[in-house]
Amino acid sequence: YDVTDFYSLNDRFGTKEDLEDLLEEAHDRGIRVIFDFPLNHTSTKHKWMEEKPGWYIWSKETPEHWGFPWGGGNSYNVWRFHKSQSHYYSAFANDDMADLNYMYKDSTGHYPVREEMTKVTKYWLDRGFDGIRFDAVRYIVENGPDKQADCPETHEFFRGLRSSLNEYTAKDKSYKVMIAEAWTDEPKVGPYFGSGKDEFDICFDFMGAQRLPSAIEQESSSLLTSLWEYEADNYPEGYTMGLFQNNHDNVTSRPATQFEGDKYEQVLSAAVTVFGPGTPFIYYGNEIGMDGEMGNDANLRVAMDWNEVGKQEDDDNSLLNWYRHIIKARNVCPSMSGATKILSTKAEDVLAMVKENGDEKSLVVMNFS
Numbered sequence: 001y002d003v004t005d006f007y008s009l010n011d012r013f014g015t016k017e018d019l020e021d022l023l024e025e026a027h028d029r030g031i032r033v034i035f036d037f038p039l040n041h042t043s044t045k046h047k048w049m050e051e052k053p054g055w056y057i058w059s060k061e062t063p064e065h066w067g068f069p070w071g072g073g074n075s076y077n078v079w080r081f082h083k084s085q086s087h088y089y090s091a092f093a094n095d096d097m098a099d100l101n102y103m104y105k106d107s108t109g110h111y112p113v114r115e116e117m118t119k120v121t122k123y124w125l126d127r128g129f130d131g132i133r134f135d136a137v138r139y140i141v142e143n144g145p146d147k148q149a150d151c152p153e154t155h156e157f158f159r160g161l162r163s164s165l166n167e168y169t170a171k172d173k174s175y176k177v178m179i180a181e182a183w184t185d186e187p188k189v190g191p192y193f194g195s196g197k198d199e200f201d202i203c204f205d206f207m208g209a210q211r212l213p214s215a216i217e218q219e220s221s222s223l224l225t226s227l228w229e230y231e232a233d234n235y236p237e238g239y240t241m242g243l244f245q246n247n248h249d250n251v252t253s254r255p256a257t258q259f260e261g262d263k264y265e266q267v268l269s270a271a272v273t274v275f276g277p278g279t280p281f282i283y284y285g286n287e288i289g290m291d292g293e294m295g296n297d298a299n300l301r302v303a304m305d306w307n308e309v310g311k312q313e314d315d316d317n318s319l320l321n322w323y324r325h326i327i328k329a330r331n332v333c334p335s336m337s338g339a340t341k342i343l344s345t346k347a348e349d350v351l352a353m354v355k356e357n358g359d360e361k362s363l364v365v366m367n368f369s
Contacts, residue, residue, distance in 0.1 A: 001135065002043035002096045006120040016127070023128035032130035034177065039117045040136040041090065041097045044082075049098060055113050057089035057101045057142065058082075068093070069139050069148035070184070078148075091139045091148065102141050102157060114157055118164055125168065131177030134158075137192065137200075138182055150188055158192075158199050177201050179242060183249075186230055196236035202279055205231075205241040209251050212272060213258045216265055219368045221351035225342045228277050241278035245269055245286060246294075248301055254285070254292035261289065267322045268366060274326045275355070275364050277340035287323040288312055335360040 009016060026033050042048060048055050059079060067073040069091050079087040080095055088098045100113050121132060137158065141151040158178070165176045180200040182192045186207055192200050207227055215223040231241060246252045259265035266289060274280045285292070288308045292300040312318035330336040338357025345352050349369035355362045 001038045002041070002045075002094070003038060004043045004046050006042075006117075007123060020127065027128070033128075034131040034133055034179065035124060035129050036133045036135060037121065037124075038135040039100070039120070040139050041092070041099045044088075044096055044098050046098075049082075049088075052112075053084075054104050054106075055101055055116075056098050058086050059089075060086055062087055063145070065145040066148075067145070069142070075145075089142065091136070091142075099139070099142065103143075103153065114160070118161055121161065122164070125165070125176055129176075130174070131179065131201075133179040133181065134200075135181050136183075137180045138184060138188075150184075150191070155191060155194065155199065159194060162194075162199055180204065182206075183251075186227065186234070190235045190239075193236050193239045196238035202240045202242045204247075204281070205243055205278060206251060208241065208276075208278075209244050209246060212245060212269060213252060213255070215272075216259070216268055216368060219349040221345075221366070221368050222348060224272065224276070225351065228340070228342060232277070242281050243273045243276050243278040244281040244283065245273055246292070246300065247281075247283050249297060250294045250300075253294045254283075254290060254300065256286070256289040257291045257293050263289070263319055263322075266319055267326075268368070270323055271326050271366060272351070274330050275336060275353075277353075280330075282323070287320050289319045333360065333362055334358060335362040336364075 009019060023033055062075050062079045064075055066075040066078055068077060073093070077093040078090055080090050080093075080098075082088050090097050091099050100117070102111065102113050104111065104113055106112050125132075137154070138149040139154075140157060141153040142148045143151050143153070162178060165178065168174050168176050178200045179202040180192045182189050182200075182203050183206050189203050189207075192203050194200070205227075208224065211223045211227060215221060231239070245255050246258075252258060255266045255269045259269070266286075270282075270286070273282070284304055285302075288305060290302070290305055290308070292302070294300065309320065312320035315321065333355075334357040335355045336357075338355050338360075341354045341356070343352040343354060349367065351364075351366040351368060353364050355364060
């Protein structure tokens with residue numbers, strides 16, 4: 001996540017020709033591909049640190065009264081010393097990552113950082129990507145201590161970017177999806193949808209990911225349904241949550257670790273994610289029950305266990321084939337990716353909902369006991 005060149009590929013992953021082949025082959029199979037874009041900061045080794053110092057946030061001394069943008073910490077956590085005898089701001093308290101200054105205005109009245117990062121976005125979309133997962137969207141603009149997250153100018157930037165990406169739809173009917181990593185509680189997530197059409201299409205549901213294992217372990221579906229009802233009542237029309245069980249960060253442990261290897265609790269967790277009100281994101285390895293304890297990101301980022309895939313491939317009752325069954329049900333029935341209505345039940349350990357799309361309706365009932 002500490003980028004040294006936004007226009008190049010790391011040669012560990014191949015060439016630009018390899019990327020073009022990947023995108024072409026995926027599109028031929030009806031698969032769309034998005035990329036993960038850390039636009040809040042760059043590596044301190046990026047040439048901009050030397051050539052365009054105004055593109056970063058500097059202070060000669062360590063300013064007082066700062067802390068982490070999500071709360072806690074102090075000025076010494078987020079202001080890092082640089083060889084120039086100054087200090088740069090790093091939201092993630094990292095000697096390798098320096099925040100970009102989206103409020104920097106040049107002599108012509110333009111915002112060069114905003115313009116450059118929009119240019120980077122379109123550079124990769126022009127090569128065939130179908131959308132972007134934007135990293136750390138809450139921290140794009142800083143307006144001083146205790147004003148380091150969710151600033152109005154952050155939303156202003158993303159509204160402008162959404163407008164710019166709409167040009168693809170007008171030009172060739174290809175919609176470019178914008179997905180937000182807005183890692184926070186429910187009231188602060190809603191604004192990232194804007195009006196429902198002018199900012200992000202999908203926001204990851206971090207609160208849902210944190211509640212899901214508790215709901216299964218406590219046999220209490222209301223831990224989830226109360227959250228879903230809050231979102232439906234308070235977010236703008238057209239909002240979509242990105243449902244997930246865990247990811248590459250310390251949100252939760254992998255389901256196999258969380259549920260101590262219990263296959264059917266993992267199946268239930270997957271079904272809630274795939275059938276719930278939103279767009280499901282499946283983190284690699286969960287479909288074969290890979291372990292991963294939260295606390296250290298590295299535990300959640302180990303290589304895919306392809307040997308285990310082979311073992312589960314032909315077992316009809318394997319976790320892998322349960323995932324396939326659940327995904328097929330969503331794909332075959334249009335209603336399963338449609339609107340969701342939560343049904344009230346007398347039993348806390350039952351989750352019931354009606355899914356609807358056009359003329360088709362499906363009743364989904366899940367047993368949490």
